[in-house]
Amino acid sequence: MRRRDSIALAMAGVCVLAACATASGDGGRPEFDDDGGAGASSSSGGPDTPTDDGGAGGDPGVTPDASTDAPIDVAPGGNPVGFPCAKADDCMSGECRPVLAGGTSSVCVAPCAAQADCADNFFCDPTTPGATAGFCVPRSPAHCKTCNNDDECGSLSERCGVADGDVVKACHVDCTIAGQAACPPDYACVDTTLDGTGAKVCRPSGGLSCLDALGGFCDRVATPQACARSNAAGSCVGQRTCLAASTRYDACGAQAPVCKATCSSTDPAGCTTSYCAEATAGPANCGTCGTVCPGYLQPNANVGCNQPVCTFSCQGEKYNVDNDKSDGCEVSDPYVGNHDTNNATNLGDHGCSDSDILTMPSTASLPARLPSDSEVHANPSIVGFDSATGSAADYYKVRGTGSILCVNNIDYTLTMTGSAYPSCYHLHIATDKDSYDCDTNASGTCRINPSGSSKYSDNSTITFIVSKRDVAGCKAAQRDNPSYRVSGHF
Numbered sequence: 001m002r003r004r005d006s007i008a009l010a011m012a013g014v015c016v017l018a019a020c021a022t023a024s025g026d027g028g029r030p031e032f033d034d035d036g037g038a039g040a041s042s043s044s045g046g047p048d049t050p051t052d053d054g055g056a057g058g059d060p061g062v063t064p065d066a067s068t069d070a071p072i073d074v075a076p077g078g079n080p081v082g083f084p085c086a087k088a089d090d091c092m093s094g095e096c097r098p099v100l101a102g103g104t105s106s107v108c109v110a111p112c113a114a115q116a117d118c119a120d121n122f123f124c125d126p127t128t129p130g131a132t133a134g135f136c137v138p139r140s141p142a143h144c145k146t147c148n149n150d151d152e153c154g155s156l157s158e159r160c161g162v163a164d165g166d167v168v169k170a171c172h173v174d175c176t177i178a179g180q181a182a183c184p185p186d187y188a189c190v191d192t193t194l195d196g197t198g199a200k201v202c203r204p205s206g207g208l209s210c211l212d213a214l215g216g217f218c219d220r221v222a223t224p225q226a227c228a229r230s231n232a233a234g235s236c237v238g239q240r241t242c243l244a245a246s247t248r249y250d251a252c253g254a255q256a257p258v259c260k261a262t263c264s265s266t267d268p269a270g271c272t273t274s275y276c277a278e279a280t281a282g283p284a285n286c287g288t289c290g291t292v293c294p295g296y297l298q299p300n301a302n303v304g305c306n307q308p309v310c311t312f313s314c315q316g317e318k319y320n321v322d323n324d325k326s327d328g329c330e331v332s333d334p335y336v337g338n339h340d341t342n343n344a345t346n347l348g349d350h351g352c353s354d355s356d357i358l359t360m361p362s363t364a365s366l367p368a369r370l371p372s373d374s375e376v377h378a379n380p381s382i383v384g385f386d387s388a389t390g391s392a393a394d395y396y397k398v399r400g401t402g403s404i405l406c407v408n409n410i411d412y413t414l415t416m417t418g419s420a421y422p423s424c425y426h427l428h429i430a431t432d433k434d435s436y437d438c439d440t441n442a443s444g445t446c447r448i449n450p451s452g453s454s455k456y457s458d459n460s461t462i463t464f465i466v467s468k469r470d471v472a473g474c475k476a477a478q479r480d481n482p483s484y485r486v487s488g489h490f
Contacts, residue, residue: 349398
């Protein structure tokens with residue numbers, strides 16, 4: 001038999017490895033009598049430890065983290081409850097279990113059927129959720145620990161799930177047998193649900209969520225616990241750290257995710273967040289950052305974003321003839337505002353001589369055009385715009401003076417130049433006596449020359465309208481930008 005002082009030294013070594021003591025007391029470990037035997041703590045009701053002449057004596061001392069990788073010393077007769085072990089034979093109880101979530105070694109445990117069977121700072125943990133028998137185990141480090149499955153919470157009745165009223169999965173310690181003794185002082189043993197299933201577990205008091213409450217005990221396992229906060233803006237990771245003063249894990253240190261206000265904003269460390277709605281609500285970043293709406297910053301175009309769709313329209317009498325929004329509305333109607341009777345271009349008086357040719361427009365250096373596209377026209381809108389053809393007809397008015405010497409007839413020709421659809425145009429002439437029409441042919445020309453005389457009265461107004469025809473093959477989709485000239489005489 002080895003000497004008593006050698007055995008005492010060995011037992012003290014075991015205690016150093018076992019995390020026997022806690023900041024709040026003696027850790028509930030068995031106490032040793034003067035003869036070196038292990039007796040139950042006066043308030044524990046726990047199992048007695050056999051003694052003999054070779055029993056370990058002395059104070060086991062203050063314990064570090066039980067997850068140490070140092071070799072495990074075993075006292076004669078086995079280690080008491082709460083001491084580290086590698087196999088069942090290392091324990092007086094014959095039970096060695098990996099009950100400490102996050103620890104790397106097992107500890108000795110003892111069977112129990114009531115909390116009175118366990119020492120202070122130990123609790124009777126059911127073998128499975130809701131069971132009536134269990135093991136005396138050290139206080140749990142897993143309270144409210146972020147988890148994905150039960151195995152991350154402990155090896156007995158601990159469960160991973162979302163508790164009623166909470167928002168994230170976390171570890172919950174079963175308090176069916178131990179009651180409040182299973183819980184930290186700022187938790188309560190309550191009946192609740194985990195993932196919709198009934199459970200009796202420790203929950204933070206005061207309506208705190210698991211992420212915002214202090215966690216489990218870190219007197220035996222002090223490794224930081226990963227945690228995360230998530231919301232519609234994204235997620236941020238952080239950790240719970242061991243608070244030395246209380247030997248409790250702190251609340252989750254992850255910050256609440258906040259969306260990025262602009263596309264130039266970056267995520268804070270540990271966070272992956274989305275962009276705020278307003279960050280991707282403009283034409284420079286429409287729907288997603290970097291999506292620039294076609295035509296943005298181009299002249300003559302109205303470009304916006306109706307998330308996640310870009311909007312595009314042409315300003316007033318500017319036309320997107322080339323169907324390329326990237327260059328905006330590149331064509332301008334050279335004569336604006338003359339698209340209804342009230343705003344017809346006034347060409348003044350005109351006589352009836354056949355040699356007195358009237359040409360519309362009258363400025364040869366700036367030919368008239370009749371552009372068309374399939375865009376909306378706004379800011380400003382176009383009075384007289386026809387969305388079916390994507391164009392606005394041009395109106396002209398002339399006062400035909402006539403005379404007693406005139407026959408007051410009409411002879412005018414419309415000529416379209418540079419049209420991709422030359423047969424899509426129309427000339428209408430209205431007098432105080434009648435109206436006359438012609439459609440351009442494949443060459444882009446048509447002529448109004450009704451037979452007879454007296455087609456208008458002396459000193460009456462005669463209206464000319466040049467327009468795009470609303471027929472198949474001549475719609476807004478047939479974008480065009482022809483020039484034209486109306487020429488003839490009265």
